[in-house]
Amino acid sequence: MDIFSFFKKKSGSKDTAKDRLKLILMHDRGDVSPELLENIKNDILEVLRKYVEIDIDQELDLQITQTESEFGSVPALVANIPIRKKK
């Protein structure tokens, strides 16, 4: 036991464990494959194209993340789609 670790309190590995777990569970609970995500992305784009002009040059960002709801943490689909102008 070195002197510094004796004085250092409550900065153990459990926070690392908790953070890793949250990330792992986000993926497990979402159960979303990259193919499925790609399909969702294409479908959303198709619908949006009916109404607006989308900037396809910019990288379209679609992710599964986590959000707080009344049932606790749930997976959320987050899309960032830059729109050029209305049709």
Added chain:
Amino acid sequence: MPESIVITSGKGGVGKTTTTANIGTALAQLGHKVVVIDGDTGLRNLDVLMGLENRIVYTLLDYFEGRCKLKQALIKDKRLPHLCLLPTAQTRDKNDISTDQMIGLIEELKKEFDYILIDSPAGIEQGFENSVAAADSAIIVVNPEVTSVRDADRVIGKLDSKGIENHKVIINRLNYEMTENGEMLNVEDILEILSVKLLGIVPDDRNITISTNRGEPIVTVEGSLAGTAFINIAKRITGEEVPLLNLKPEELGFFGKISKLFKKK
């Protein structure tokens, strides 16, 4: 009303069988009629933890396949007259049992017993399916470790989708000192991540190994912390309100702490 409870976890080696043996024994000590069923066909161990391995003549499979009556397959506990073990076969496969057979079995057992505890095998395949098929409620055993919590989450999802919404967790093998030092997931972390209700906390206790060696569930040994934790859990199952056990070791005082520092390593 009789109740069937499955003890499950997803991950292996977290203490499902130990939990089943102890809660079953504790419930019987409280005066209830209890049967514990080994759901781990092919890798049975519940008989060993209860010290009944030498008494097995017929198993679950013999009953299902018509080679014996249900009464013949039930093994009476050595100590408690109201406690029975229903062993499974060691040389057969989990796929040799169907969910329908399990549903019929539990229905039959409910005529005789107050509590039917089903010790689920690890995994989420046929053995798990059979174990949860006729369960009214579930106990999920989880260790304060990333892998165990992850697998517990998966199992909770499975239970939810089967409509077994009455489920609670037992946090097993908690090391108080490590949680205090921030080196182990604590109770709040686990409950928050899994968003489940807590049934009890069982401390990491070396006496468990000793009681396993002897084939005597730790609830039969007086004065052990883990044993008391299991007894409290059994009481909570019966509806009694029992506060959580204080796991904090007694204060050592200044010199005690110093001598403990040197004892480490």
